[in-house]
Amino acid sequence: MQSRGRNHRTVFLVLMRTAWVLVCAAVLVASGLAWSTVSSISTGVERSYAIPDDAPRSSSGRNILIMGLTTRLDLHGEPLPDDVLRRLQAGESDRGGYNANTLILLHLPASGPAVAMSVPRDNLVPLSSGGEGKIKEAYGRAKIAEEDRLRAAGTHEKRTLERAGREAGRRAQVQTVSAFLNQPIDHLVEISLIGFFHIAEGLGGVDVCLKNATKDPLSGADFPAGRQHLDAGQALSFVRQRHGLPGGDLDRTRRQQAFLSAVARRVQDADVAAVQAMIDMAKQDVVLDARFDLTEFARRLPSEVRFDTLPVEGGAHVGGQDVNAVDQAKVRAKVTELATAPPPPPPDDGIPCIA
Template sequence: MKSRGVRHRTVLLVLLRTAWVSLCAVVLVAAGIAWSTVSTISTSVERSYALDDAPRSTSGRNILIMGLTTRLDLHGEPLPDDVLRRMQAGESDRGGYNANTLILLHIPASGPAVAMSVPRDNLVPLSSGGEGKIKEAYGRAKIVEEDRLRAAGTHDKRELERAGREAGRRAQVETVSTFLNQPVDHLVEISLIGFFHIAEGLGGVDVCLRAATKDPLSGADFPAGPQHLDAGQALSFVRQRHGLPHGDLSRTRRQQAFLSAVTKRLKGADVTAVQAMIDMAKQDVVLDARFDLADLARNLPSEVRFDTLPIEGSAHLGGLDVNKVDQAKVQAKVTELATAPPPPPPNDGIPCVD
């Protein structure tokens, strides 16, 4: 048992050179560890068929990583009360099905990979028609599909949830793919409970803040300076956007800082923590049906760098704050990053953030 755990951790440390992908990518890599050692794919991981007919990249691979706001499990059931309490994220009926984290991970045929964060409030054309925030494509399509099925006589709650989520995944992929002018080869989906389980499995993480901050909406209440966060505090840390200098863009930088902390934590993790990460991925992660994780583990570049796609500013539309974007500039930036990734972070320390 000990040698098996050592093998798991050895593979993990190799893959964790990809630390600057996203919190979801860490989950993906952690999920791939056990399967790569036995060259099989676990049947207990939820699979999606939303990409079966989607076009593929002709150069490298693109993986869309989505973090959902829902407080429900994969079957649409409420999380246990004690878990909700420790998450500090409100009741089960909060959050909806917005894709608040959207990251396109581009893995080229050679050279370093790049992870491109798409700000969630970008105003874009939605695959279902009309304009909306890019994060809304999933939830809108889910509602439409569930309503269609109910009208046709389907009333089983789990069947509605499954079909609704598949429609949501398809719509989110199509919306992001069209906006970025990039095919999506693979899909990774994770909800808030998965973010929470990462920090919980590792016994918390270490971060650093430039200034003290408090936000009752996310539960954030942190002093300035270096500090250790438990799982609930860590979730508040990556969720907070109110009271930060640049709102959602500050939250994106926090995700990067959190990834640095997760990476350092994993480098010193024992076998129990590694196994907890693997078990977490089996219950919290959804992958597309054609995603071969063992192949990813064999071919993932040794270096992955992180950047955020540009916005032009903010606007107030229909009572909502949105990001104005120049689609041509965004697509040009995607091409630039795919061919010339940003430089690596200046040091291996945990960066202080807002």
């Protein structure tokens, strides 16, 4: 038993340096716990076929699209338990829809540091289903269209509609982001709102630092200035807040990045039991594409990731909605630049404070 414990701990410590990406989906954190757990994780996690086998592949490494959904429903379209909804502080189960409010393109190069590029959710872009819309809407629009098509053809079983609709949503979101950035997508990771909550809960909360006190009743955020420890519910409010921030939704994007960095720091101090607990959580919160080989992924992870946010040109009002105006050429040039020369690492002076 001692030998087995030492082996688990050795693998755990070696892989902590790669926790920055593993925590993007709790299942990937869990895969770093011990090689012996990878098989059980792979069989327990929902798999998607939204990226076909003959889809274009990146020639300069690997591109992973991480999608965070706003839905308050589980993977089968069922409402979360009332006590969980109360702890989420995110309203009733019918709120949120299926927008991809978090979109991160994680580029893993053949060598050197990786870069996680946040795609602002309100960018006005061509959608794969036709027409223009906010980039976050590709998933939900395609889901609704597919479910309507199936109902018209005589399919009415709820879980069948949910599964098919979400697969259509994933395909549309991958295609929309890929076309907008002019980058092939090799893999996808989907995690819903409850998944962010479970990550923080499994680790006993996270530590962040704010430049100013802030309060937003819509997200439940109520934080003083300075360094502080957030429990799972507070952490979810932290990543959801956009009202009352000087940069609005772009500041929320930076908070998502700060959350991932905070989780990475937290994982470094967590014990094996805490990370093991996240395995079971991952199986109900995370979807991976069918070709995602967790063993190979964990073995080939680079030692460092750097965050950046893709540029917008400013706000615009189109079709009754506030959107981000974007220069597609500039965005694509920035992606190429970041993929070949990631931003410098932040100063190693503890937890950086953000707005």
